[in-house]
Amino acid sequence: MRNPWARTGNYKTSYAQDTTIFATYSEQASLVVFLIGMLVLPRFLIRGDMQILDLILIYALAVLGLNIITGYAGLINIGHAAFMGVGAYTAALVAPHLPFWAVLPVSGLVAAVAGAVVGIPALRIKHLYLAIATLAFQLIFEWAVGHSPALEQGGAMAMPRTVFLGYEVGFKNHHYFWYYVTFAVLVLLAFAFRNLLRTRFGRSLVAVRDNDRAADAMGMDPGRTKVFAFALGAFYAGVAGALYAYWSRAVVIEDYSLMISIKFLAMAIVGGLGTLVGGFFGPAFLELLDINMETFSYWIKEIYNPPGVDVGSAIRPLAFGLAIVLFLIFEPRGLANWWRLLRSYFRNWPFKY
Amino acid sequence: MSYFLQLLVSGIVVGSIYALAALGFVLIYKASRVINFAHGHFIAIGAFTAYAVATSLGLSVWVAALLALGFTAIVGYFTERVFLKPLVGQPIISVIMVTIGLASVFGGLIHLTPYGSGNFSLPHFLPEGGVSFAGISVSYPQLLAVAFTGVFLAAFGWFFQRSTIGIAMRAVADDQMASMSLGVSVEKVFALAWAAAGLTAAAAGLIVGAISGLNLEGLVGIGLKVFPVVILGGLDSIPGAVVGGIIIGVLENLASGYLDAYIPGGGTGDVFPFFVLLLVLWFKPHGLFGTEEIERV
Numbered sequence: 107m108r109n110p111w112a113r114t115g116n117y118k119t120s121y122a123q124d125t126t127i128f129a130t131y132s133e134q135a136s137l138v139v140f141l142i143g144m145l146v147l148p149r150f151l152i153r154g155d156m157q158i159l160d161l162i163l164i165y166a167l168a169v170l171g172l173n174i175i176t177g178y179a180g181l182i183n184i185g186h187a188a189f190m191g192v193g194a195y196t197a198a199l200v201a202p203h204l205p206f207w208a209v210l211p212v213s214g215l216v217a218a219v220a221g222a223v224v225g226i227p228a229l230r231i232k233h234l235y236l237a238i239a240t241l242a243f244q245l246i247f248e249w250a251v252g253h254s255p256a257l258e259q260g261g262a263m264a265m266p267r268t269v270f271l272g273y274e275v276g277f278k279n280h281h282y283f284w285y286y287v288t289f290a291v292l293v294l295l296a297f298a299f300r301n302l303l304r305t306r307f308g309r310s311l312v313a314v315r316d317n318d319r320a321a322d323a324m325g326m327d328p329g330r331t332k333v334f335a336f337a338l339g340a341f342y343a344g345v346a347g348a349l350y351a352y353w354s355r356a357v358v359i360e361d362y363s364l365m366i367s368i369k370f371l372a373m374a375i376v377g378g379l380g381t382l383v384g385g386f387f388g389p390a391f392l393e394l395l396d397i398n399m400e401t402f403s404y405w406i407k408e409i410y411n412p413p414g415v416d417v418g419s420a421i422r423p424l425a426f427g428l429a430i431v432l433f434l435i436f437e438p439r440g441l442a443n444w445w446r447l448l449r450s451y452f453r454n455w456p457f458k459y
Numbered sequence: 460m461s462y463f464l465q466l467l468v469s470g471i472v473v474g475s476i477y478a479l480a481a482l483g484f485v486l487i488y489k490a491s492r493v494i495n496f497a498h499g500h501f502i503a504i505g506a507f508t509a510y511a512v513a514t515s516l517g518l519s520v521w522v523a524a525l526l527a528l529g530f531t532a533i534v535g536y537f538t539e540r541v542f543l544k545p546l547v548g549q550p551i552i553s554v555i556m557v558t559i560g561l562a563s564v565f566g567g568l569i570h571l572t573p574y575g576s577g578n579f580s581l582p583h584f585l586p587e588g589g590v591s592f593a594g595i596s597v598s599y600p601q602l603l604a605v606a607f608t609g610v611f612l613a614a615f616g617w618f619f620q621r622s623t624i625g626i627a628m629r630a631v632a633d634d635q636m637a638s639m640s641l642g643v644s645v646e647k648v649f650a651l652a653w654a655a656a657g658l659t660a661a662a663a664g665l666i667v668g669a670i671s672g673l674n675l676e677g678l679v680g681i682g683l684k685v686f687p688v689v690i691l692g693g694l695d696s697i698p699g700a701v702v703g704g705i706i707i708g709v710l711e712n713l714a715s716g717y718l719d720a721y722i723p724g725g726g727t728g729d730v731f732p733f734f735v736l737l738l739v740l741w742f743k744p745h746g747l748f749g750t751e752e753i754e755r756v
Contacts, residue, residue: 182552227737231744233551234494234694238686239740242733245683249730253723368559375556415573424567430560434553435545 113453125304144289148282156281158393163288164349165389169373170299170382171342176371177380178308179335180315181228182237185244186343186370189224191362193217193344194351195251198263201351206268210291210348217344218337225336229329232318244364251359260359265351284353291349295342300382311335372430378442387441392429399425464595466716467709472601472670474708475608479663480681481688481700482615483656489632489695490652493543496558498660499682500565505531505661506673507574513582520582528661535657539650566679575675581668604666611662612701615655619697628652632695680729684711687732691739693749702747707732 111131118124128134148156168190175183193213201209227239252260268275268283275283302308310331313321318328351357369392377388403421411417437443480502487495495501509527513520542561546554569575589598619625630638631648639645664678684707692703715728745751 176552180552182555227740231740234555235690235740235744237494237551237555238690239737241683241686242736242740245733246730246737249726253726255723259724368563371552371556371559375552379552410571412573415571416575417571420567420570420575422567423563423570427560427563427565427567431542431557431564434549434557434560435542438549438553 127300141293145286148285153278153281156285158397160281160285160288160353162386162389162393163285163292164346164353165370165373165393166386167288167292167295167349168343168346169370169377169389170295170385171339171346172370172374173339173380173382173385174299174302174311174342175335175339176374178302178311178315179332179339181225181332181335182233182371183240183336183339184237184364184367184371185224185240185247186339187362187364187366188244188247189217189221189340189343190347190350190366191247191251191359192220192340193347194357194362195257195263195347196344197348197351198257198265198357202266206270206287206352210345213348214341214344217347218341221340221343222333222337224340225333228332228336241364244367248359248363251362262356262358264356268352280355281353284349288349288353291345295345296382296385299342299385307331307334369426372426375438376429376433376440378440378445381440381442383445384440384442387445391441392426395425395429396422461595462716463713466712468595468597469601470709470712471705472597472604472708473712474705475605476663476666476670476681476704477684477688477708478701478704479608479611479659479666481685481692481704482612482697483659483663484685484689485692485695485697485700486628486652486659487656488689489697490628491539491543491649493554494558495656496555496682497538497562497565498656498685499679500562500569501531501535501657501660502664502667502681503569503574503675503678504534504565504664505657506664506668506678507569507572507579507675508661509665509668510574510579510581510673511572524665527665528658531657531661531664532654533657535660536650536654538657539653543649543653544646562679562682566675569675574673577674579673580671581665581673598670600669604670607662607666611659615659615697624648624651684732687736687739689746690736691746693746695750696746696748699746699748707735710735 113130128137147159151159168186171189172183172186175181175186193216196213196216197209200212204212224240224243228236231239248260251257257263270283273283303312310321310326313324313326314328314331321331322328347362350361354361373388373392374384375388376391377384377386399422400418402425403418406421407417433440480498483501484495484498487493505527508530509520509523512518512526513523516523518526538561542557543554546557589596589601591597619629627638627643628648628651630641630643631645635645638648663681664673667673667678667681688703688707689700690703691707692699692701711728711732714731715725718727718731719725739746
């Protein structure tokens with residue numbers, strides 16, 4: 107008799123069954139438990155923790171977008187923070203006139219247009235050349251914002267206070283409110299991300315990544331697929347940018363700089379390129395590492411603190427760089443692979459087979 | 460007219476720094492198809508090593524410069540051995556990311572020394588003043604920078620044309636399989652390419668030190684400017700690196716000389732090379748002298 111709660115064998119008899127996301131009830135149940143857990147989590151956390159949790163969720167959203175571009179379509183993107191910045195600046199400009207639930211998709215769409223424009227060179231160039239083109243876009247974006255008087259030349263642009271259904275978001279509930287908003291958006295877009303590969307477009311993304319000439323011969327349009335991949339990934343980044351703008355209450359160019367683009371790439375790789383869970387593990391791991399290194403640097407200062415040296419600003423990039431390098435050398439498939447191993451260990455637990 | 464010529468001359472000086480920096484970058488790319496995002500940090504390591512040796516040990520700047528060249532070459536060599544070698548055969552993104560990670564590590568390590576922030580200048584070792592003709596003035600350090608670059612390029616030209624190792628490196632760049640079957644150690648060539656890149660990067664850093672002050676962000680910024688240079692010249696072309704470096708240096712100076720007045724905040728020179736980069740990528744992706752890749756199914 108088939109046990110619907112555990113995977114006791116392969117009972118799939120049709121293609122439709124083979125493409126289901128959840129193989130067993132226990133997987134569905136664990137997802138429900140996880141979602142409920144995330145909903146009640148803020149009850150147990152203080153304001154400072156909520157701030158970090160919000161940041162991780164917003165970055166997770168941006169990294170999901172990067173996973174579409176770099177993970178699924180294989181296009182190296184060193185300008186993802188600029189897409190996020192396009193979304194954030196759009197949010198700063200339209201937020202005084204629109205409610206926040208309208209600002210988010212608008213920011214996403216404007217960023218998607220920017221993404222498509224940046225993706226146009228992908229019609230002609232690829233691999234390293236494309237990576238360098240996105241790098242140029244990132245630097246030009248930073249410079250253009252820094253020289254636009256309309257955008258405060260990269261200085262702080264304040265975001266208005268949000269009122270939702272008569273509920274005013276203020277100092278005390280700010281991080282809690284944006285936690286739930288971010289979480290709702292994230293669940294929605296993660297659902298779309300998870301199902302992307304089950305669509306025609308998603309499969310052509312992967313085909314183009316693996317061999318674009320073969321994909322071309324099979325009747326797909328690699329150029330258009332790449333441009334759409336950029337637009338879709340940039341949409342995620344744009345929504346994340348608008349959320350970041352609301353969360354940090356101001357838009358500053360430093361939050362969308364080349365360093366952040368590199369951070370996103372690192373998060374995607376440390377989490378596991380092209381995986382959904384990796385999109386959460388990567389940001390969580392690197393952000394928590396960063397915070398712990400800040401504490402660690404106080405400890406280092408007791409031992410090594412010569413004049414003229416800022417240990418804090420040395421330890422953080424050092425740990426960040428080492429994390430990237432060590433993951434690439436020892437676990438190129440990222441934390442998602444550890445998660446996979448852990449799950450496959452517990453699949454038949456407590457039985458041995 | 461003299462304003463234009465003045466911009467042109469200082470552009471050539473800046474361009475020769477870019478040419479030297481790009482030379483090492485192209486060497487790495489040619490040998491091992493790796494894009495090195497840590498190149499700016501190699502430049503910084505070279506420059507600050509020279510500074511540290513010259514100021515704290517009190518040695519002459521020339522000795523310090525030689526030591527810095529050697530040290531950075533060793534850093535380059537071991538970077539390849541320890542971090543790049545395990546990634547041979549991995550996808551491009553892994554290789555790019557490992558150099559980005561290394562850039563972060565090097566940045567952190569430099570921040571652990573007192574050279575992480577602030578400005579430093581090498582002790583004066585060149586005569587003050589300069590020559591001027593037709594209203595253009597060129598200082599001696601600038602002249603020396605161009606001469607030094609010329610000497611370096613000539614030395615590298617000789618190295619690639621005549622020496623056994625140089626010929627082996629060209630052979631590997633051309634066809635790895637064929638050179639392997641002819642007894643060239645491809646592994647050794649990869650490591651040597653990185654060592655040579657470290658050497659040229661250090662030379663670029665020293666010239667920056669001779670002309671103006673040393674500052675970590677500025678030196679790392681040169682590592683980014685290398686991208687427009689190599690794209691314009693062609694990613695795998697050594698003459699392209701030199702020509703591209705000088706063109707980008709001149710264009711950058713002309714842009715900041717003529718366009719800054721119209722842009723609020725100025726700073727056109729910092730971004731103009733990247734516009735050039737995008738234009739080149741759109742219209743002539745393989746640059747002036749790069750090899751066009753022809754793909755077959």
